[in-house]
Amino acid sequence: MSPIIEIRDLQKTYAGGFQALKGVTLDIDAGEILALLGPNGAGKTTLISTICGITNPSRGTVAVDGHDVVRSYRQARQMIGLVPQEINLEPFTTVIDTVRFSRGLFGKPRDDAYLEKILRQLSLWDKRSARTMELSGGMKRRVMIAKALSHEPRILFLDEPTAGVDVELRKEMWDVVAELKAGGVTIILTTHYIEEAEAIADRVGVINGGELLLVEPKADLMRRMGQKHLQIELQDTLPEIPESLNAHDLELDPEGHILRYTYDTRKERTGITGLLTDIAAAGLVLRDIQTQESSLEDIFVTLVKENAA
Amino acid sequence: MNLAAVKAIYVSEMARFFRTLAQSFLSPVISTSLYFVVFGAAIGSRIDQVEGVAYGAFIVPGLVMLSVMTQAISNASFGIYFPKFIGTIYELLSAPVNFLEIVLGFVGAAATKALFIGVVILGTAALFVDLQILHPFAMMAFLVLTCTSFALFGFIIGIWAQNFEQLQLIPLLVVTPLVFLGGSFYSISMLPPVWQTITMFNPVVYLISGFRWAFFGIADVPVGLSLLAISGFTVLCLGAVWMIFRTGWRIRN
Numbered sequence: 001m002s003p004i005i006e007i008r009d010l011q012k013t014y015a016g017g018f019q020a021l022k023g024v025t026l027d028i029d030a031g032e033i034l035a036l037l038g039p040n041g042a043g044k045t046t047l048i049s050t051i052c053g054i055t056n057p058s059r060g061t062v063a064v065d066g067h068d069v070v071r072s073y074r075q076a077r078q079m080i081g082l083v084p085q086e087i088n089l090e091p092f093t094t095v096i097d098t099v100r101f102s103r104g105l106f107g108k109p110r111d112d113a114y115l116e117k118i119l120r121q122l123s124l125w126d127k128r129s130a131r132t133m134e135l136s137g138g139m140k141r142r143v144m145i146a147k148a149l150s151h152e153p154r155i156l157f158l159d160e161p162t163a164g165v166d167v168e169l170r171k172e173m174w175d176v177v178a179e180l181k182a183g184g185v186t187i188i189l190t191t192h193y194i195e196e197a198e199a200i201a202d203r204v205g206v207i208n209g210g211e212l213l214l215v216e217p218k219a220d221l222m223r224r225m226g227q228k229h230l231q232i233e234l235q236d237t238l239p240e241i242p243e244s245l246n247a248h249d250l251e252l253d254p255e256g257h258i259l260r261y262t263y264d265t266r267k268e269r270t271g272i273t274g275l276l277t278d279i280a281a282a283g284l285v286l287r288d289i290q291t292q293e294s295s296l297e298d299i300f301v302t303l304v305k306e307n308a309a
Numbered sequence: 310m311n312l313a314a315v316k317a318i319y320v321s322e323m324a325r326f327f328r329t330l331a332q333s334f335l336s337p338v339i340s341t342s343l344y345f346v347v348f349g350a351a352i353g354s355r356i357d358q359v360e361g362v363a364y365g366a367f368i369v370p371g372l373v374m375l376s377v378m379t380q381a382i383s384n385a386s387f388g389i390y391f392p393k394f395i396g397t398i399y400e401l402l403s404a405p406v407n408f409l410e411i412v413l414g415f416v417g418a419a420a421t422k423a424l425f426i427g428v429v430i431l432g433t434a435a436l437f438v439d440l441q442i443l444h445p446f447a448m449m450a451f452l453v454l455t456c457t458s459f460a461l462f463g464f465i466i467g468i469w470a471q472n473f474e475q476l477q478l479i480p481l482l483v484v485t486p487l488v489f490l491g492g493s494f495y496s497i498s499m500l501p502p503v504w505q506t507i508t509m510f511n512p513v514v515y516l517i518s519g520f521r522w523a524f525f526g527i528a529d530v531p532v533g534l535s536l537l538a539i540s541g542f543t544v545l546c547l548g549a550v551w552m553i554f555r556t557g558w559r560i561r562n
Contacts, residue, residue: 052403056557074311074405082403088396092328093321104317105404147400 003027004155004186005051010060012046012210020046022210023060028188030154033181034215035201036190037300043210044190045085048157052082064155078106081148085159087140091133095124095143098132099150106151118146122176138169145176156180158189162196174200194297208304221299223265229292230261230272235285242282248275314406318414319421322388326422333422334429337376341430344372345437348494359496360527365438370521371493372434377427377452378459378488378513382480385419385463390470393560402561408554412464412547419460420453427452441524447532448523454539455516461546468550468559487513497529512538 005028012021020043028034036044049055051062053073061068067075090098099115119125122142127135132143141161148156158177162170177187177200191197197204198218205215214221237256248271251260259279263270279286326333349365356364392398401411434440442448463480470476491513497505508514509530519535522528528535553560 054399054402054561056561077403077405080403082399084396084399086396088399090321090392090395090397093324097321097324101317101321102400104313104320105400105406107311107313107405109313 002030004030004065005188006061006063007047007051008061010047010050010062011058012043012050012055013058020210021050024207024210024212026205026212026215028186030186031181031184032202033177033187033189033200034203034205035197035218036188036205036207037192037194037197038190038207039192039304042207044207045159046210047207048082048159048188048190052080052157053077054082074107078151079154081151081153081156083141083144083148083156083158083161085163087137087144089132089140089143092131094129094131095119095135095146096128098143099146102147103150108151114152115146115150118149121179122146138165138172141165141169141173142176149180153185155186155188158187160190160192162191162193170196194295194300198295206300206303208307211307213303213307222293227262227294227298228265228270229294230263230275231288231290231292232259232261232279232286233257233288233290234259235287238284242284244282245275245278248278250275311406311410314404315410315413315417318401318411319418322415322418323421325388326384326418333426337380337426337430338433341372341376341433342437344368345434349437359499360525362525362527363438366440367496367521367525368494369431369434369438369440370524371491371517373427373430373452374455374491374513374517374520375488375493376430377423377455378484378516379480380426381419381423381456381459382463382466382484384422385416385460386467386470386476386480388415388419389464389467390476393467398560408551411554412461412550416457416460416464419463420456423456423460424452427456443526444523448520451516451520451523451535451539454543455520458539458543458546461543461550465546465549465553468553471559487511488517492517492529496527512542515539 005026007024007026007028010021010024011019013019024043024047036047038044046055050057051064051069053069053076057070061070062076063069064076064079067073067079069076093101096115096119099119100110103110103115116125119128122145124139124142124146127139132140135143145158145161161177162173165173174196177189181187189196189201201218203215204218204221206213234257238252238259239256241250241252241259249262251262252258253260261272261275263272345365348368353364353368358364359367392401431440466476466479470478490508491511492508497508497514497518500508515530515535515538518529519532519539522532522535552558
């Protein structure tokens with residue numbers, strides 16, 4: 001599949017001299033959900049803003065379905081819907097009017113049936129005649145999404161869609177994203193909630209200090225970087241790890257009840273068989289065994305640390 | 310040309326106007342009536358005629374211009390400043406629109422509102438004085454051109470302004486004095502010779518003079534010059550807006 005967005009060596013230096021993007025190269029496939037993960041100030045919003053035309057790139061190119069975002073900005077922008085991080089709505093305008101405005105702005109003829117469909121999908125139809133300032137925070141955010149979808153874009157950017165949003169609403173947002181994906185929309189979202197990327201993304205890109213550290217299918221990333229922990233609960237407490245087990249990289253919990261073994265799933269041999277044999281030889285009696293996979297969060301912390309070092 | 314976008318901007322800007330229609334309509338009616346009470350009835354009764362025109366009628370073109378200019382500027386500057394202030398500007402910047410379409414929408418709406426006010430004031434004035442309009446087409450042309458050029462000027466102010474104080478600064482410090490000193494309430498020929506010369510550097514003089522000519526056939530400066538001045542001002546503002554959007558000054562970083 002050819003990428004729907006091609007980013008090549010994208011750099012952005014702000015007027016004050018701050019370099020927010022240090023040469024980002026990235027392909028985004030049609031129909032995927034890409035989560036851009038990174039701490040505050042990593043360059044996520046700058047990356048989105050540059051693709052969408054809110055900031056001008058200092059160097060490098062971005063092409064949307066083959067259209068350069070600077071030279072062929074009309075064709076490029078027509079394909080994109082943007083939901084920015086902050087909720088920006090004209091307070092006195094009604095929901096239907098602001099959505100209609102967005103559609104017109106993107107050059108589309110009026111189509112009330114389509115707008116009704118979107119508003120119903122986002123549970124906003126009953127509120128269509130309400131002024132935006134009368135809505136709750138969650139509804140306002142959905143209005144922002146409705147505006148971004150009003151011109152039938154093929155690509156949707158969601159900048160921190162669930163920042164400061166309660167758990168219920170976050171789930172609701174994820175459902176909306178899943179539905180959009182099912183409808184064939186390519187979705188790029190930024191987040192600093194790892195569980196969000198873990199829950200909905202197909203691929204994860206990690207960005208920090210204006211650089212893209214990696215982009216990988218979420219499952220691959222977790223498998224490749226994934227460490228597993230084997231937790232061995234003992235029948236009796238141990239004062240310390242027996243000498244015969246020193247060859248294994250073990251940790252003993254302070255109470256002497258649990259042995260923790262960390263291993264790498266990427267390796268040919270995980271060393272589990274050897275460990276268990278040695279444990280049996282040492283005469284230890286086991287009560288329970290558990291394995292735990294590391295989360296995206298652990299991976300992320302490791303990556304950012306490696307990058308800083 | 311993204312005409313749907315021009316229409317969308319125009320309609321949403323006009324919607325704000327219609328939301329406050331009573332205010333938009335009442336305030337010029339009241340202020341014009343006040344001017345007529347003060348200048349027309351109280352002071353005007355002591356001033357007989359200016360260049361063969363009753364003083365009450367003589368000030369009508371200046372009054373219309375005064376309101377039209379300030380309204381065009383404030384509508385257009387607020388129109389573009391407000392999205393910057395509340396953050397909805399992101400949508401304009403990420404939409405497939407060029408500078409001309411944005412300008413047509415915003416400036417077109419601001420000019421329409423100013424034109425509406427101008428017509429309301431003319432209507433109000435007609436209740437107080439005997440109005441004659443010798444050249445109605447020229448009158449409308451001057452009115453429309455003034456609305457457009459000052460809306461453009463206001464648009465620039467709105468982009469330049471970084472807070473509400475700055476939004477008021479230019480209109481208060483520059484435009485109002487220029488309009489008052491531009492012959493709104495007197496003929497330039499009534500001034501001492503030195504001031505007549507200085508006044509010629511005030512661009513508003515050319516607008517009011519031309520506009521007044523369309524009513525009474527009398528002018529302080531030749532009509533052709535008036536037309537040239539206002540066209541020049543329009544082109545200047547348009548050029549400035551074009552430059553602003555080319556460089557992204559104060560709107561796109």
